[in-house]
Amino acid sequence: MLTRTITVTKSLNVADTIRGAKAPLSTGPSTATWSTRTPDGPGSLRFERLDPTTLETTAWGPGSEWMLDQAPRLIGQADTVDGFKPSGPILKLWRQKPFVLGRTDRLWDSLVLGVLGQRVQTQNARKSQRLLRRHFGEPAPGPTDSWILPEPAVVAELGYHHFHSLGVERKRSETLIRVAKELRRLDDLLSKTPDEVQARLQRIRGVGPWTAAMVTATSMGDPDAVPLGDFHIPNTIAWVLAGEPRGDDRRMLQLLEPYRGHRWRVVRLAKETGGAPKFGPRLGLKGDGLHLGR
Numbered sequence: 001m002l003t004r005t006i007t008v009t010k011s012l013n014v015a016d017t018i019r020g021a022k023a024p025l026s027t028g029p030s031t032a033t034w035s036t037r038t039p040d041g042p043g044s045l046r047f048e049r050l051d052p053t054t055l056e057t058t059a060w061g062p063g064s065e066w067m068l069d070q071a072p073r074l075i076g077q078a079d080t081v082d083g084f085k086p087s088g089p090i091l092k093l094w095r096q097k098p099f100v101l102g103r104t105d106r107l108w109d110s111l112v113l114g115v116l117g118q119r120v121q122t123q124n125a126r127k128s129q130r131l132l133r134r135h136f137g138e139p140a141p142g143p144t145d146s147w148i149l150p151e152p153a154v155v156a157e158l159g160y161h162h163f164h165s166l167g168v169e170r171k172r173s174e175t176l177i178r179v180a181k182e183l184r185r186l187d188d189l190l191s192k193t194p195d196e197v198q199a200r201l202q203r204i205r206g207v208g209p210w211t212a213a214m215v216t217a218t219s220m221g222d223p224d225a226v227p228l229g230d231f232h233i234p235n236t237i238a239w240v241l242a243g244e245p246r247g248d249d250r251r252m253l254q255l256l257e258p259y260r261g262h263r264w265r266v267v268r269l270a271k272e273t274g275g276a277p278k279f280g281p282r283l284g285l286k287g288d289g290l291h292l293g294r
Helices: 064-074 088-096 107-116 122-136 152-156 160-166 170-186 194-201 209-219 233-242 249-259 263-271
Strands: 002-007 031-038 041-051 054-060
Touching: 002 064, 031 064, 041 064, 054 064, 088 233, 088 263, 107 122, 107 170, 107 209, 122 160, 152 170, 160 170, 194 209, 233 249, 233 263, 249 263
Parallel strands: none
Antiparallel strands: 002 054, 031 041, 041 054
16 A cells, blocks of 8 residues: 555545546545556555645555546646636636546556447446456455456457447447457557547547547546537537537537637536537437447
């Protein structure tokens, strides 16, 4: 067990820094935990707030040192809002709830969560990810009661039928297996720019712009990620930025253009409003769980 203290900005809310279906953290009122497979082996990390500007981090396992070094980046301390100039409704939202973007630097984790999040409700993606850990992963080090995702080599040897009990249909299963087989060719990918990462990922069949954007948003803290092909987000952007109840990807990109470089921040802020008015049949879907891209 290793410990380290981090000084943070007073306004930091760990749950808001990394959240959503692709979020790696489990958060509580004053603590947050993260378990992953680091370059040095499995590791677990726990944050505990000591006071408004101080967090104590504790790590377990062979990956402890890596986890402690990554901790400030995970909670957004390497993020910068330079060049972000919100206006209109976005300015109001930003004043109400500013946030920083964290990064995991774990490509495999983000790809798994991205692929499992394709075309399904958020809660179903989370459940499948949890079951994948339990069925094929391993217990995380330390007293965290969590599990670590299986290594890519393990997933690469599975068949699509292995995913049936996880609630994952054949198409997503085969995409995830394909990604696992390809991952050994992507070792240095996170040293590239987010645009280069997204372009390379989309060369893998089954990984489209939505998934690629979600990967750079979580693994790289990409402030400009735009998840094209989402069922809800274009409507939300059109409503918040222009008062239009419906929009498509083209209209969303037009409205986001003044914020280029920080478009993911605007998407995050807009989603805080709850989205556009609902018309027509209710789909029973929330957030960005369903999208139309690959």
